Amino acid sequence: MNFNEQIDRKDTSSVKWDALRNVYGKHDLHPMWVADMDFRPPAAVTEALKERIEHGLFGYTFIPDHAALSIQEWVSKRHKWKIEKEWLLYSPGVVPALGMAISALTNPGDRVLVQSPVYTPFFNLVKENKRELVNCPLVLIDNQYKIDFDKLDSTLQQDVKLFLLCNPHNPGGRVWTKEELVKIAELCKEHDVILISDEIHSDLIHKPNEHIPVASLSEEYHPFTITCIAPSKTFNLAGLQASSMIIPDPELRKKISQLQKQQGFFTLNIFGIIGMEAAYRHGEEWLEELLIYLKGNIQLVKDYIRESLPKLKVMDPEGGYLVWIDCNETGLSDQEIKERLLNKGKLALEPGTKYGLGGEGFIRMNIACPRSMVKEGLNRLKIALEQ
Ligand SMILES: Cc1ncc(COP(=O)(O)O)c(C=O)c1O
Structure with missing residues (x-):
């Protein structure tokens, strides 16, 4: 290339x-x-899209099992996490997925935690959904962002319902370590907080750093975690609008899928499905x-x-x-x-x-x-x- x-x-x-x-x-x-x-x-992405364009029919299209499998295999190969097909729900983007999670899993007025500085839609989504924004700012130490865990602990105790984590972090580029992620997840477990991990940048890791999906660290974290991933940043496919939510817990999944039903959302764009599968299968x-x-x-x-x-x-x-x-x-x-x-x-x-x-x-x-x-x-x- x-x-x-x-x-x-x-x-x-x-x-x-x-x-x-x-x-x-x-x-x-x-x-x-x-x-x-x-x-x-x-090139495999463009080829797959061209092939479908040449076929010339663009009718209603479901997300086939082989597309889901390409996501499962990618996550297993790149992030050493075995996920089940049933855990996957889809969204036209990670931002809409975060919005769905806030809307489906919290009520107006509920407290949602972010760690600034962070990707702007984190703030907007909380406000637009009429939830209360709670900030636990990151700390700048030696030109790197760190988490003040004492502050995070005390803030999460103040009736926070949901935590929007950005891993890897935008804009600072931190790839949170296993130790940091375990501490985050343990605090969420202890204080009964739902953890939404935006892992859209997780395929773009510079060695020797290693991305760990927070939910992969323990099955104990499954009841309260949602992981958002997408091929959009990784393979430059943002305009195709395809992303996935990995939700191992049936109750959380049911709440999100209920919201999707209410909104009449059932499938992704035909080109999003094809581009995503081709990228995950052939883009490594x-x-x-x-x-x-x-x-x-x-x-x-x-x-x-x-x-x-x-x-x-x-x-x-x-x-x-x-x-x-x-x-x-x-x-x-x-x-x-x-x-x-x-x-x-x-x-x-x-x-x-x-x-x-x-x-x-x-x-x-x-x-x-x-x-x-x-x-x-x-x-x-x-x-x-x-x-
Ligand atoms: C942390 C983070 N989440 C989500 C997005 C955008 O997600 P999408 O285009 O899938 O809605 C971006 C784009 O910059 C991002 O940096």
């Missing part, structure tokens, strides 16, 4: 490329914001190549910033392709950073403030693009922030 190839995505209704004016008020920006990749997916080699390429891009960012923008601090991501950069030492305000990025650098990055408390003074750069585009982005970052 040639990850260096620059593919023109303009005028394809790509959010990253074509929604710049709507979001930033300008169209001439170098886009390194939305978390998708500027790479083609594995491509993924291994991708991970090497992403690692090269991350190294480039680290080297460039160390040499050319020494006041900035890069958080080395243990997983994913999002680089979280601390600009606090520049002394610039978030507003100044934003203006400089837009007007001087002409660079679209995500402002850290979008991720809640703790995101102040940070920016998030998506490096899942050809290396030449990463270089261009870094040059623009320098123009923007140089003092």
